[in-house]
Amino acid sequence: MKATIYITLKNGVLDPQGKAIENALGQLGFDGVNSVRQGKLIEMDLADTDASAAESRLQEMCEKLLANTVIENFDIRLSDTE
C-alpha cells in the first residue's frame, strides 16, 4: 500500500522559505503571485494491507516523528498499488 503524507505549516505560522520563493518569483518577473507557502510531502510503501490500520499507524508516525503538530498540519492519502 502506498501512502503520501502532506505536511503544511498552520495558518498564522511565519514561513520565511515561502516568502523567499515569493520574492524570487517577483524578481524573475512573475507577478500576481501571493501567499506562497512551502510544505513537505513524504511518500512511502507500507506492508499493511488493511487501509484503516495503515491510516492509524500513519497518524501515529506523523504525531511522533514526521510532523511538528505545534506548527504543522498533516494530511494522509492512501492508495492501493495492487
Place this chain on the structure above:
Amino acid sequence: MKATIYITLKNGVLDPQGKAIENALGQLGFDGVNSVRQGKLIEMDLADTDASAAESRLQEMCEKLLANTVIENFDIRLSDTE
C-alpha cells in the same frame, strides 16, 4: 486561483532524507515501511483567472526556479477559490 506544486525526486536519485526517515521510523518500532521518499510542496495564490495561462506560467516557474529538473519531477494542481 490556488495552485499547489508537488516536487518529488526522480526515480533512481538517492534520497538521504527519505532514508533517514525510514531508519528513524524503524527505530521507533514502525515496521513494514519501505522506500520512503521526501519531496516538497509549494502552495500559492495566483492573480490569473485563466487556468491554462496559469498552468503554463506555473510550468515556467518550476523550470526556472522551483524545481531542479535534472533530478526532480514536478506536478501542478490548480483549484479555483472563487
